[in-house]
Structures are given as C-alpha cells and as structure tokens.
Amino acid sequence: MAPILAGVFRGLIYSKLISFYQHLYISIHSIFHTNLPLKINWNTTMNIHNKKIIELIRKERVVTSSEVAGHLKVSWNTAEKYLLELIIEGKIERIKKAGVTLWLLK
Numbered sequence: 599m600a601p602i603l604a605g606v607f608r609g610l611i612y613s614k615l616i617s618f619y620q621h622l623y624i625s626i627h628s629i630f631h632t633n634l635p636l637k638i639n640w641n642t643t644m645n646i647h648n649k650k651i652i653e654l655i656r657k658e659r660v661v662t663s664s665e666v667a668g669h670l671k672v673s674w675n676t677a678e679k680y681l682l683e684l685i686i687e688g689k690i691e692r693i694k695k696a697g698v699t700l701w702l703l704k
Contacts, residue, residue, distance in 0.1 A: 660702045
C-alpha cells in the first residue's frame, strides 16, 4: 500500500508543479505583453520521452535509469522522473536489486 501512496503523492507534486509553471507563464505573459501563445501543451515533452523510453524497454527488455538517461541525453534525475511517471500510468514496472533499479514493461 505504501508504494501506491508514494506514487499518488508524486503525482500530486507533479501536478502542483505543472500548475505553478502554468501560472508563472501566464504572469510573465501579462507583465511583458509578449506574443507568447497563451495555451501550451505542458505534457508534450513528457509524452515524447515516454514513447522513447517505452521503445527502448521493448528493444532491451530491461533497462537501468542510467541507460535511459544516456539514451534520452538527460540527467539521471530527469530520467528517473520520467520512469516514475510511467509507473504511475501503469505502463512499466520497477524491480530493485542489490544497488540497482531495473525497469521493464508490464
């Protein structure tokens, strides 16, 4: 039960961060009266990375966070965030083994 609650908690934090950045963007837009588009799909980058991660896991069957980070050319922390999002969506599984976390498709 604790991992499920942790996943829900991470999802809440993520949604709060998205909301914060959306408000910040609108504030900057109104302050500077720029021609920035008012509507942005905040999940586009995440969706692109999620597709790449799923393709990598299909190809390799099992991957580590470091391998995903190298494949996407992002930091380990960013790769871990993307992988945790995929867990929340129910698309992948995490297995912890002696100092390494392995990721595989459900």
